[in-house]
Amino acid sequence: xxxxxxxxxxxxxxxxxxxxxxxxxxxxxxxxxxxxxxxxxxxxxxxxxxxxxxxxxxxxxxxxxxxxxxxxxxxxxxxxxxxxxxxxxxxxxxxxxxxxxxxxxxxxxxxxxxxxxxxxxxxxxxxxxxxxxxxxxxxxxxxxxxxxxxxxxxxxxxxxxxxxxxxxxxxxxxxxxxxxxxxxxxxxxxxxxxxxxxxxxxxxxxxxxxxxxxxxxxxxxxxxxxxxxxxxxxxxxxxxxxxxxxxxxxxxxxxxxxxxxxxxxxxxxxxxxxxxxxxxxxxxxxxxxxxxxxxxxxxxxx
Numbered sequence: 001x002x003x004x005x006x007x008x009x010x011x012x013x014x015x016x017x018x019x020x021x022x023x024x025x026x027x028x029x030x031x032x033x034x035x036x037x038x039x040x041x042x043x044x045x046x047x048x049x050x051x052x053x054x055x056x057x058x059x060x061x062x063x064x065x066x067x068x069x070x071x072x073x074x075x076x077x078x079x080x081x082x083x084x085x086x087x088x089x090x091x092x093x094x095x096x097x098x099x100x101x102x103x104x105x106x107x108x109x110x111x112x113x114x115x116x117x118x119x120x121x122x123x124x125x126x127x128x129x130x131x132x133x134x135x136x137x138x139x140x141x142x143x144x145x146x147x148x149x150x151x152x153x154x155x156x157x158x159x160x161x162x163x164x165x166x167x168x169x170x171x172x173x174x175x176x177x178x179x180x181x182x183x184x185x186x187x188x189x190x191x192x193x194x195x196x197x198x199x200x201x202x203x204x205x206x207x208x209x210x211x212x213x214x215x216x217x218x219x220x221x222x223x224x225x226x227x228x229x230x231x232x233x234x235x236x237x238x239x240x241x242x243x244x245x246x247x248x249x250x251x252x253x254x255x256x257x258x259x260x261x262x263x264x265x266x267x268x269x270x271x272x273x274x275x276x277x278x279x280x281x282x283x284x285x286x287x288x289x290x291x292x293x294x295x296x297x298x299x300x301x302x
Contacts, residue, residue: 012043080171187204
């Protein structure tokens with residue numbers, strides 16, 4: 001399979017590439033194509049990349065490759081965790097993201113000074129290695145209440161709604177309609193018809209050296225301010241305020257006999273309700289008799 005791409009790189013005064021926008025991507029039989037014209041601006045450069053499928057499995061070696069892989073994810077050509085993004089952090093620069101585009105950290109003081117003396121028209125949005133998704137791609141049939149909280153490299157399926165406190169990192173996202181009012185960390189994927197409640201969090205692959213990739217199945221609910229460090233199978237619910245790490249001691253009942261196990265032993269299993277017994281503080285795993293169901297009108301996003 002051939003992957004052929006054309007993009008525009010923004011460069012610093014020293015000629016260092018700050019970012020690359022790829023409006024033209026041919027990925028096998030799939031493609032996106034927008035008109036691509038480059039002016040005589042010395043701070044921009046035409047970038048062409050010709051890869052095959054094997055290149056997706058190789059570590060990232062430069063800025064161009066990093067931005068292409070992030071945009072392959074956000075354009076939904078590839079699924080999260082399906083390509084090699086090793087080397088991502090070491091190959092993308094920390095950049096000042098502004099309303100006038102990316103600016104090198106070494107040049108921002110001069111630009112800001114010039115702005116203050118003239119039209120005062122320079123606005124700094126963030127200082128980060130990762131830009132906002134919507135500075136490059138606006139996914140269809142998706143709502144994002146605060147675009148600054150979704151990074152380039154997020155994979156958002158149709159029907160996804162991300163409220164103001166929701167956050168989605170790169171190489172993470174949703175595989176169907178979903179309500180996101182909490183945090184989807186790097187490497188985490190959320191199944192169709194699932195709800196990440198307000199303030200809820202998921203432990204990603206950047207969390208304390210964790211290399212376990214967490215998934216949330218279909219029809220799941222993470223209650224407000226809950227969190228998980230294990231995967232959830234389909235039809236699971238985590239009570240509000242309850243954080244499950246892999247080592248959390250959980251009480252289960254087998255033919256009426258109680259047994260204590262670690263949460264990791266239940267990782268990925270379906271149809272479980274996790275809650276804390278308020279009378280003794282024990283965390284319980286029981287059969288989930290109530291399946292989460294999103295309001296379809298809120299997620300049509302036409």
